[in-house]
Amino acid sequence: GAVVSQHPSRVICKSGTSVKIECRSLDFQATTMFWYRQFPKKSLMLMATSNEGSKATYEQGVEKDKFLINHASLTLSTLTVTSAHPEDSSFYICSAPAGGSLSYEQYFGPGTRLTVT
Amino acid sequence: GNSVTQMEGPVTLSEEAFLTINCTYTATGYPSLFWYVQYPGEGLQLLLKATKADDKGSNKGFEATYRKETTSFHLEKGSVQVSDSAVYFCAHQALGQLTFGSGTQLTVLP
16 A cells, blocks of 8 residues: 655754654555644644645644644645744644545554654 | 544453453445554554445454444454553555544453
8 A cells, every 4th residue: 555654753953942843655556644733642633734835824723834844745744843842742644645635545644753852 | 524433441351351342433435444453552453444335354363344334343252361451443445544433442351
């Protein structure tokens, strides 16, 4: 099946620094990717929809200046957490619909554990 | 609006017990319905899905039937194994966007 990778899988950074998380579709092209945040023992919360060649669409309550999304190519979307704070510590997951259509099944990356100290 | 409500956990069962995790949804139109599983330390994996009313999704002994009249998609397994211990998420998808339930932690004891 389709594969989505994320890098890094785990990152620890200091307060005030920025961290970039990559999401790649390895064997298919994805004009749209989704970024989620998962809190401990909680569900996934959709943060934003990443669109190749255009601006990301952010969900209500998600600061677009803090969580910068760039969909650089048909196989890569990046999420940059700027000026990170301890409350940004979380598990970030991306997904992409295989087949290039929103009606297709979503494939999820393995997630990135961010810890801000 | 769109939402998914699933049974709160945690759920602890003995091996070979019967499992039911309830899931109901609200949505406009006719969404596709999914169950995802997240094993410890891993990402989400699709367990099963159903795309229209009365469809039954099944995989690894798990089943769920898309019930439009009750807007439900309950997950069942007749005999759970220790290896089924994981967090299970019910979700629906409309226009490519997934809405997840809060997740149900399942622990199966030997």
